[in-house]
Amino acid sequence: MRFKPDELTRLRRGIMKRGQTLSTVLADLLAGKQHPSMASILAAKPGLRPEEAVRKMLDEVEARRKLIDADDDAYGRCDVCGEDLGIYALGELPWADRCHAHASV
Numbered sequence: 001m002r003f004k005p006d007e008l009t010r011l012r013r014g015i016m017k018r019g020q021t022l023s024t025v026l027a028d029l030l031a032g033k034q035h036p037s038m039a040s041i042l043a044a045k046p047g048l049r050p051e052e053a054v055r056k057m058l059d060e061v062e063a064r065r066k067l068i069d070a071d072d073d074a075y076g077r078c079d080v081c082g083e084d085l086g087i088y089a090l091g092e093l094p095w096a097d098r099c100h101a102h103a104s105v
């Protein structure tokens with residue numbers, strides 16, 4: 001792995017926290033509650049119902065956690081070009097799966 005054990009622990013914790021947040025949002029949406037804080041994120045995924053968009057994000061976050069758990073070198077790299085996103089970017093968004101150039105793909 002390219003990361004130190006304590007870095008991985010921290011990144012994994014960040015991913016878990018994100019997953020919990022998204023799970024809560026998903027449960028709220030399914031219960032018919034609004035989530036104004038998610039509006040901008042949902043707007044970036046046109047064509048999907050809010051709960052579908054959140055479920056998709058949850059799946060993506062979960063997939064990243066599995067990469068960490070599997071010691072998979074794909075963790076922390078761009079899904080498109082394989083660029084190493086680096087510990088600083090991952091510190092901000094541990095579930096990141098795209099470099100800047102491919103962020104909107």
Ligand SMILES: [Zn+2]
Binds near residue numbers: 078100101
């Ligand atoms: Zn890329």
